[in-house]
Amino acid sequence: MEVDVENGGLDVTALPDMSDDEMVARLKGIVLDHETKWFYRAWLERRLVGCWCRACETWSLPVRRFCPNCWSTLVTIRDLSGQGHVFTATHLLQPYPFAAMGPKTSASATIELAEQPGLRFASEIIDTDTVRVGMPVTVTWVEVDGLPCPFFRPVDERNAAPQ
Ligand SMILES: [Zn+2]
Numbered sequence: 593m594e595v596d597v598e599n600g601g602l603d604v605t606a607l608p609d610m611s612d613d614e615m616v617a618r619l620k621g622i623v624l625d626h627e628t629k630w631f632y633r634a635w636l637e638r639r640l641v642g643c644w645c646r647a648c649e650t651w652s653l654p655v656r657r658f659c660p661n662c663w664s665t666l667v668t669i670r671d672l673s674g675q676g677h678v679f680t681a682t683h684l685l686q687p688y689p690f691a692a693m694g695p696k697t698s699a700s701a702t703i704e705l706a707e708q709p710g711l712r713f714a715s716e717i718i719d720t721d722t723v724r725v726g727m728p729v730t731v732t733w734v735e736v737d738g739l740p741c742p743f744f745r746p747v748d749e750r751n752a753a754p755q
Contacts, residue, residue: 602657603668604630606641619739630669631655638733638740642711644670651708674731674742675706676713681723699723703744719745 607630616624619632631654634641643652647664651672658665681701698717705711717723718732729744 602627602630602643602655606669606671607633607637610636621737621739627656628654634669634671635740635742640672640674640713640731640742641669642672642705642707643667651705651711653711653713673706675747676703676729676744677706678702678717678723678725678727678729679704679712681717681725683723701729701744703729713742716743717745718743 610618610633612629615629615633618636619629622632624632631641641655643655643659644650644667645652645659645661645664646666646668648659648662650659650661652660652667655669657667659667679702681699683699696718698720700714701717701723702712702714705713717729718734723746728747730747731742732745733740734743735741
């Protein structure tokens with residue numbers, strides 16, 4: 593597979609074309625650079641993506657031009673399953689401004705994604721009054737100020753894959 597040098601070495605062929613001007617217009621309020629724009633670009637299609645290193649077969653986040661494990665630039669953006677479990681959670685006594693624009697959240701949390709131990713993503717937990725470490729969760733897309741955002745909600749533990 594040919595690496596797109598124009599995109600800093602990131603293979604972004606999994607994402608449809610969109611000009612930088614259009615991305616900036618559609619991703620208002622998000623600070624973008626030429627690496628992170630691909631991560632947020634995927635949100636517009638309600639896709640959670642990460643970097644997959646073709647050299648050492650390791651996932652990484654945030655999106656960057658090289659693999660933090662082996663420093664290879666053979667990095668491809670791929671879809672993540674959106675499945676994982678709560679790694680840490682913080683119940684906020686004072687509403688977080690971001691949450692005030694969207695649904696009522698029960699906790700800010702770090703989600704360990706199912707693809708790989710240590711692959712984590714910070715988000716919000718919704719649709720529950722109880723959040724605990726280790727709880728299986730799945731991504732759910734919520735529009736906040738016109739932008740689809742990846743929040744997480746509990747899944748029925750009887751149907752969840754083993755962690
Ligand atoms: Zn690597």
